[in-house]
Amino acid sequence: MTRRSPRKYFINRAIDNYFMGVYKAWSFIKRFLSEAVKPPYHFREIVHQCYEIGIKSLPLITLTGFVTGMVFTKNSRPSLVEFGAASWLPSLMTIAIVRALGSLVTALICAGKVGSSIGAELGSMRVTEQIDAMEVSAINPFKYLVVTRVIASTITIPILSLYCSFLALMGSFLSVHSNEAASVKSFFLNGFSTITFLDVFASLTKSIVFGFTIGIIGCYKGFNASQGTLGVGRAANQAVVISMFMIFIEEVIIVQIANWIRYY
Amino acid sequence: MESKEEIKKDKEPIISIRGLYKSFDELDILEDVNIDIYRGENLVVMGLSGAGKSVLIKIIIGLIPPDKGTIKVLGRDITKLKGKELDAVRLHIGFSFQGSALYDSMSVRENLEFPLRMNRKKLTKQEIDAEVAEVLEAVGLKDKIDVMPADLSGGQRKRIGIARTLILKPEIMLYDEPTAGLDPITSDEINQLINSVQQKYNTSSIIITHDLTCAKTTGNKIGMLLDGTFKKVGTFDEVFNPKGDKEVEEEIKHFYNYNFIE
Numbered sequence: 001m002t003r004r005s006p007r008k009y010f011i012n013r014a015i016d017n018y019f020m021g022v023y024k025a026w027s028f029i030k031r032f033l034s035e036a037v038k039p040p041y042h043f044r045e046i047v048h049q050c051y052e053i054g055i056k057s058l059p060l061i062t063l064t065g066f067v068t069g070m071v072f073t074k075n076s077r078p079s080l081v082e083f084g085a086a087s088w089l090p091s092l093m094t095i096a097i098v099r100a101l102g103s104l105v106t107a108l109i110c111a112g113k114v115g116s117s118i119g120a121e122l123g124s125m126r127v128t129e130q131i132d133a134m135e136v137s138a139i140n141p142f143k144y145l146v147v148t149r150v151i152a153s154t155i156t157i158p159i160l161s162l163y164c165s166f167l168a169l170m171g172s173f174l175s176v177h178s179n180e181a182a183s184v185k186s187f188f189l190n191g192f193s194t195i196t197f198l199d200v201f202a203s204l205t206k207s208i209v210f211g212f213t214i215g216i217i218g219c220y221k222g223f224n225a226s227q228g229t230l231g232v233g234r235a236a237n238q239a240v241v242i243s244m245f246m247i248f249i250e251e252v253i254i255v256q257i258a259n260w261i262r263y264y
Numbered sequence: 265m266e267s268k269e270e271i272k273k274d275k276e277p278i279i280s281i282r283g284l285y286k287s288f289d290e291l292d293i294l295e296d297v298n299i300d301i302y303r304g305e306n307l308v309v310m311g312l313s314g315a316g317k318s319v320l321i322k323i324i325i326g327l328i329p330p331d332k333g334t335i336k337v338l339g340r341d342i343t344k345l346k347g348k349e350l351d352a353v354r355l356h357i358g359f360s361f362q363g364s365a366l367y368d369s370m371s372v373r374e375n376l377e378f379p380l381r382m383n384r385k386k387l388t389k390q391e392i393d394a395e396v397a398e399v400l401e402a403v404g405l406k407d408k409i410d411v412m413p414a415d416l417s418g419g420q421r422k423r424i425g426i427a428r429t430l431i432l433k434p435e436i437m438l439y440d441e442p443t444a445g446l447d448p449i450t451s452d453e454i455n456q457l458i459n460s461v462q463q464k465y466n467t468s469s470i471i472i473t474h475d476l477t478c479a480k481t482t483g484n485k486i487g488m489l490l491d492g493t494f495k496k497v498g499t500f501d502e503v504f505n506p507k508g509d510k511e512v513e514e515e516i517k518h519f520y521n522y523n524f525i526e
Contacts, residue, residue, distance in 0.1 A: 124368075133365035136325050137379040137432065138351035144382075 027042060028220050032150055042148050049152030053114050055089035057160060061110055069097060069171030070107055076254035077179065084155030086180060087190075088117075093172040095199070095229050102165030103158075103203050104251060110157050111243035115218040118149055119239030122222025123232035131223070150215035157211030158204055202258035209250050217243045276339060278303050278436060278447035279324060284333030285320055292503040293319055295492035297333070301485075306462060306469045308483030310503075313501045315489045317472040318362070321438040324470070325357050326350050335408055338435065358429030358467070362440040364421040366413035372424055372436045376400070376431055383432065399427040402464060403457060408418060426457060430465060437461065443478045455481040 009016045022173075042075050060228040073093050122145060125131050134141040137184045225235040267360045277300035284297040293316035301307050309317045324335055326342050335342045335396040339354055366375050376396045380387060387395075400406045413421060422442060429437065442458060443451035455478050462469060471482055479486055479500060486503040488496040495514045496503050 099431055128368075129361045129365040130367055132322075132327055133359070133361060133367070133428075136357070136359040137355055137383070137428075138354045139379065139382045140351075143508060 018181075021197045024224070025220060026062050028152065029216060031142060032147060032216060032219075035140070036147050037150065037202075038143075040143075045144060045148040046155075049148050051153050052117075053110070053149075053241075054156040054160060057110060057113055057156075058163075060113060061106060061160050061164050062161060062167055064105055064109055064157050065167035066171040068101060068164075069093065069173075070175045071171075072101065072168075075171040077175070079097075084143050089176050089180070090172075090182065090187045090191040091194040093136055093176075094169065095171065095194055097165050097168045098195055099199050099257070100203075101237035102168055103161040103207040103210060104247070106157060106161040106164040106207065107214065107247045108158065110153070111247060112155060112212075113238055114157075115214045115239040115243040116236040117213065118218030119222040120223075120232055122146075122149075123225030123235035124220060126223060127228050127231055128219055137200035141241070142223070146219040149219055150212065151156030153215030153218075154208060154211040157214065158207035161203070161207035161210075197264075198258060198262055202254060206251065206254045209254065210247050213246050213250065214243045217246065277301055277336075278305075278338060279470070280334075281324075281415055282334045282336075284323065284335065285331045285393070286316065286323060286328070289334040294323075294330075297461065297489075297493055299487060299497065301468055301470065303468055304462075304466070304484075306458075306482055306484045308471045308473060308479040308486045308487055309443060310479060310486060311489035311490045313474075316492060317489055318440050320489070321359070321470055321472060322438060325328055325354060325359055325438060334422060355432055356435045358426075358432065358434035358437045360422070360426050360437065360442060361442055362430055364413075364425035366416075366424060366428070366458075368413055368420060370413075371409075372400075372405075372411050372413070375413065375424065376428055379428065379432055392423040395431055395476055395497060399430045402461070417450075419446055419453065422454055423457065426461065430461065433465065435467060439469060439471040439473075441474070443473060443475045448477075451475060452481075453480065454478075455492075459483045488512065488515075508509045 062118045073089060076092060077089060078087065080092070081090055122131070125145070131145070134144065169188075169191070173182070173184060176182050176187055221235040221239040221242070225231040227234075279299075279301040281297055281299050285292070286294040293314075299307070299349075308319065311317050319328060323330050326345065330343060333343070337353055338356055340349075342350070342353060345353060348483070363507065366372075367378065370378065372487055373396060376399060377392055379396065380392050380395060396409070397406065400409060403426055404475060405420060405423050405427070408416065408420060408424070413424070416424065426442075437458075439458065442454050446454065458469065459472065459482060461467060469482070471478065472480055481498060485497060486500050487494045488503055490496075496514070
């Protein structure tokens, strides 16, 4: 074992590593896209992951969605009442929930719960050589672990978003009902009169993009974890932080695109 | 098992390594490694920690790409294979990891069934059950079939790890420190298991170890990996009694605190 002269960098170590990181992440996404369409397809594992991501997130999504709708309505009401516009509450809340809150709140919760779980699980499999064990048994670990999880999160998170939006609307309705004695029918008719197909489509598109982002970042960080247990913690943490950062960026971009389409 | 001195060499080695180099960042780990392993042979690789022993077997199975050199496994150069071709060769190689690498989320039964289900999709439930029972019998842990890996002892984990590799009926076994962290009695059981696996499944093996008892019990051939290359290859007695080769003798004496036979 001999030590050679230090490695030479194009610019410096930090900048080189940054660009290498971007290149590796891009290669990871490209590999996902190519492996996802090639057989064999692990449908059973995809269903299992949908259960892990979806069903196990339901209690948290249920509580958060309902409380978000209710609290948001309670906080918005006084301002509208001041202007004599309490009747606008259903449409204001429906726009807020359908266009932004439902998908954003779900994505942020899933980034924390699902992203960290995927990052930690794959990270621990990497450092305990379980991923290598799959590879030496002629099993493609990328296909079995990464493709299934990313597909599951891309399918499940939009469904969770719809569920969260529905519960937020119910929470909002209960809040409106307790003050204005509005019926379910009038609340929803009033609320959805302002919603267009574009709102629903943009919201659903956002959720799909968020689901993919959470899955792919969690898998990327976990699959490439190193340095033992420290690396596992780091993978889980970075999966959450980067997912949330990307979710906000994607939210801004998609809202901007939807607005362009809406007004031009 | 054929006696240590009576290995009948086929014309073609089952593993043939030529001019292998591997470095990590600024460190040259392997420098011009050359060795042949023949059918029925058990090669024990010894050397200092960080000498590149584990790297060597991970290169053989295609987990780490080499910088230079050829590694022929069953006549095919592993460095030139990718995807399905590489997987086809890997099906003939069993790899026992140092930490066993059992899948935490699966029971012992599921750990053993998993490689079969993924690679031999036409097998029926009964056939899979029979295969699982056979390998568990071979490692002496039939009663642990429904236990989770977290509930197994270190020695039992190693055995199940070996059983998981045996289920695909490999021709070559690679053991990464099979007795590391085990007490002498359990280590001896693992050594006996390695020998019985070779006898029952007619495998050739590479065993990475620091354990002299393991080396003596399991190896037909010992390879001393020093300074990135095999400095000495031979039987246990030849390696640990290198008459005339003072450099190797000094290094072995220094690393293993071994008392040389006069």
